[in-house]
Amino acid sequence: MKDLKPETFEVKSEITLSNLETTLYADQNEKELEKKLKKVRKKLGKLQDTLYAHDSYSVLICLQGMDTSGKDSLIREVFKDFNVRGVEVTSFKVPTELELSHDYLWRHYIALPQRGKFGVHNRTHYENVLVTRVHPEYILNENLPGVTSVQDIDDQFWDARFEQIKNFEKHLAQNGTIIYKFFLHLSKEEQKNRLLRRLDKQEKNWKFSAGDLKERKLWDEYQDYYQDAINRTSTEKAPWYIIPADNKPAARLAVATILLETLKMYSDIQEPELDEKTKENISEYKAQLENE
Template sequence: MKKANDYRVDKKITLKDTEGAKISELSEEELERTLRKVRKKLGKLQDTIYAHGKYSVLICLQGMDTSGKDSLIREVFKDFNVRGVVVHSFKVPTSLELGHDYLWRHYIALPQRGKFGVFNRTHYENVLVTRVHPEYILGENLPNVTSIDDIDAAFWDTRFNQINNFEKHISENGTLIYKFFLHLSKEEQKNRLIRRLEKKEKNWKFSAGDLKERKLWDDYQRYYEDAINRTSKPHAPWYVIPADNKPAARLAVASILLEQLSAYEDIQEPELDAKTKANIEEYKSQLNNE
């Protein structure tokens, strides 16, 4: 099985190099069986992180439509205690959110110490969708942007610096950050969109807008590649996960999280204080004699 380093972006990458790549020789049944073992270990580790209470874990998921983000969240975190994980799916900003800076809604959604937070679509939408559709920036009502002409290369440089600073700040204050790009091939997206149309129970997931965005595929790929290359840092790495095979992608993400989080030797369940430990038998006796 591949290790985290096989997916981590440590140098400049080209997304076409991993598009549609096969990442496992295991059968679907073997992948699902292995995932059950890995996520059980992850669930136990989550309990330890919760008890330890000094780190929070932020998991960022990005990918084109139909890349499998929702089902990955369902399958990878199935054995987590619900009190220890919170999922946020970021949609089009509301009027309240647009009344603040673009990172505000992400700041207030960050996980507290001891908990996992999963961002299903993330703060990176602000340098992805908005680069493909720069007119969306006008809705932020920024003082230095009065027309699309004001949204130049310097604007994006500043925004990337802000995102890097945001992640550096939360990392330095105890948030462990793992960013996953589910890298779907254009052909597989086509197949999945067709399945949404063919299966009645999946129809609700389809929108005509999906086809409109699909026509902008090359733009999205270019901007994803740029964003990943600009923001993959040691404290907030990107992992590019080939996503044409959903079970394999889920196992890859779960395995990376388990491998990376298990490396923190300081994450241990807290020990009882000396006085409580010394009186355990007395406390048991009191309870048994009630």
């Protein structure tokens, strides 16, 4: 698809979420989109093998989006052709007691991919400036010095936290982590449809929680805070990509294509060559094996 280019989705200037499309390729046949995705993800799988052998970079993929935006199914479909040893998926939920006894970035730091691997974070360190801004009382669970009530959590507090997150990502990038941040941009109407499907289909019932409806009532607040977070933290080395998410197959294809096309630009990611001594003796090694 000629217009499916990374720069189409990358945030390089201030955006207004309400002005951005939530549907991509609505007129495309779902089977055709899946066919295209299959081709892209096979190439991604081969690239992942090369990245693993090269062993200098790691890739961190951050997925954010409202409930039902398709994060789980995107992970399943986009990374299907990866060697399991080369990709690690972490889903971040409500912080545990252990996690709350450390600073808020700790649990994200220890889940980072090692060199040569892809790490996929389903919900990310941005939860700490998204959910916590909608529900600032959650910050009190962190037991921070000088923060004893919601009134202590002011604009200066959030400014500092955004700066910490940008410094965290800068540190990662300077040490060989290639960072992608994807916001799956879902419409409120499509979320309603997906929640209804969860209720209608027995095999999907387990995904539904009454809390989903409570959070849905806060839709506008979440959109405002997502917009603010994206505008504050989309940088050259840790860019945000806004992916229209109403059409799941199209969203998966967009994410896979962005990964493939941008990673191909790293011309230094190559499989290591054999040392000269091994090269010179390949025939001898083959002969030894064949004459066993």
